[in-house]
Amino acid sequence: xxxxxxxxxxxxxxxxxxxxxxxxxxxxxxxxxxxxxxxxxxxxxxxxxxxxxxxxxxxxxxxxxxxxxxxxxxxxxxxxxxx
Amino acid sequence: xxxxxxxxxxxxxxxxxxxxxxxxxxxxxxxxxxxxxxxxxxxxxxxxxxxxxxxxxxxxxxxxxxxxxxxxxxxxxxxxxxxxxxxxxxxxxxxxxxxxxxxxxxxxxxxxxxxxxxxxxxxxxxxxxxxxxxxxxxxxxxxxxxxxxxxxxxxxxxxxxxxxxxxxxxxxxxxxxxxxxxxxxxxxxxxxxxxxxxxxxxxxxxxxxxxxxxxxxxxxxxxxxxxxxxxxxxxx
Numbered sequence: 001x002x003x004x005x006x007x008x009x010x011x012x013x014x015x016x017x018x019x020x021x022x023x024x025x026x027x028x029x030x031x032x033x034x035x036x037x038x039x040x041x042x043x044x045x046x047x048x049x050x051x052x053x054x055x056x057x058x059x060x061x062x063x064x065x066x067x068x069x070x071x072x073x074x075x076x077x078x079x080x081x082x083x
Numbered sequence: 084x085x086x087x088x089x090x091x092x093x094x095x096x097x098x099x100x101x102x103x104x105x106x107x108x109x110x111x112x113x114x115x116x117x118x119x120x121x122x123x124x125x126x127x128x129x130x131x132x133x134x135x136x137x138x139x140x141x142x143x144x145x146x147x148x149x150x151x152x153x154x155x156x157x158x159x160x161x162x163x164x165x166x167x168x169x170x171x172x173x174x175x176x177x178x179x180x181x182x183x184x185x186x187x188x189x190x191x192x193x194x195x196x197x198x199x200x201x202x203x204x205x206x207x208x209x210x211x212x213x214x215x216x217x218x219x220x221x222x223x224x225x226x227x228x229x230x231x232x233x234x235x236x237x238x239x240x241x242x243x244x245x246x247x248x249x250x251x252x253x254x255x256x257x258x259x260x261x262x263x264x265x266x267x268x269x270x271x272x273x274x275x276x277x278x279x280x281x282x283x284x285x286x287x288x289x290x291x292x293x294x295x296x297x298x299x300x301x302x303x304x305x306x307x308x309x310x311x312x313x314x315x316x317x318x319x
Contacts, residue, residue, distance in 0.1 A: 003301040005204055008230055010306035013237030016134045 089215035089283065090160055100275045101283055102161030107272075108153040110168040116146030118194060119232070121175040125187055126239075135239045142232040149228070152221050159217075185252055188245060189260070192253060192312075195236030197264050197303055203229045204298025205268070205291060212281035212290075222284055240310040250311045257307065258314040261299055268295045 090098065123139040126132075157165040178193075180186040206226040213219040245253065267273075269292050279287035286294070304314065 003297075005200070005207065005298065006302045006306060009200060009203070009233050009237050009302060010309060013234050013241045016138075016234060016238040017241030 087159060087215070087217055089217065093160075093280075093283075097275075097277060097280065098160045098162070100277050101280065101285065102157050102159075102163070102165070104273075104275060104285060105153045105157035105160060106165050109150050109157060109165070110170075112146050112150035112153055113168065113170050114173060115194075116143050116150065117170065117173050118175060119143035119146060119235075122190060122194060122235075125190070129184070129187055131239070131243065133242065135235060135242060138231050138235045138238065142228075142235060145228040145232070149225055152224070156218070156221065180252075185249060188249055188253055189256065191236050191239055192257075192307075193260050193264070195233050196240070196307060197261055199229055199233035199236075200303050200306075201264055201268060201295050201298050203233055204302065205286075205294045208290065208294035208297075209281070209284050209286055212286065213284050214282035215284070218284045237306060240307075240312075244310065245312075247311075253307075253312045254314065257312060261303065261314070265292075265295055265299065268292070 093101070119139055120143040123136060123143060126136050126139055154165055154167065176190065178186055178189045180189055203226060206222055206229060210219060210222050210226065213222060269288065271288070274288050274291070275285050279285055279290070281287070281290070307313070
């Protein structure tokens with residue numbers, strides 16, 4: 001099952017990308033392109049079950065893989081994490 | 084501010100704990116707003132316009148409105164005046180990439196495809212459990228607008244497919260970038276000092292982490308894979 005959030009973001013963006021050549025793209029484009037309403041329950045059904053993760057990531061604080069050299073340069077982003 | 088029976092049903096300790104969390108979120112909302120303003124300027128300098136730039140600019144304004152909403156809730160729950168944080172020392176995050184194009188991609192990926200997407204998944208999980216009508220309305224507004232904030236990056240990737248070397252570089256740092264966000268979401272400081280209050284929008288740490296992991300595995304990784312960005316795929 002595809003997560004509704006995947007549809008609302010990743011797939012909707014493919015539609016929005018088609019508007020890139022039109023500078024006047026308006027805020028409702030994503031909803032129109034996906035045929036969805038702008039209201040939250042219609043856009044992302046809050047009662048929709050989440051699909052079971054098939055490739056679980058590690059628990060917080062654990063690393064699955066040692067970071068590659070490029071990773072080591074990345075600072076922990078402190079400011080844009082919550083909302 | 085209008086009285087709220089849901090708030091009044093809480094103990095003074097619970098109200099203060101919730102108020103402090105909302106107060107902390109005022110600052111994070113303002114920071115994200117400033118970051119979106121900075122991102123908008125950098126997108127414009129890079130010649131990126133259209134839907135991507137429009138969404139980024141709107142996101143900056145909406146995050147400031149989110150901060151106002153969080154401030155109202157902090158005062159409502161705490162029954163006190165809450166000061167707005169001083170943001171004058173805020174500086175945009177630099178990821179240390181020598182190529183401006185790659186620096187912009189890393190910032191955009193982190194702030195929108197990862198952070199804002201996780202925020203959307205987390206808000207959805209919260210809304211499922213919220214019973215307070217006022218808080219539910221606040222979270223619903225956040226989620227509706229958060230979706231467009233996340234779409235900044237997803238639309239950018241769809242409209243401006245990254246070159247092979249950019250994809251390799253993004254792939255090489257993706258797992259670390261995601262893990263940094265997951266770790267931050269799991270930080271004990273983000274949770275109430277007492278028991279969780281899901282009816283008021285504050286999940287337990289365990290439920291929050293579950294929501295974050297589900298979003299990473301079901302949305303972020305598959306979405307980025309669609310654009311050729313895969314964790315650990317630093318060679319092609």
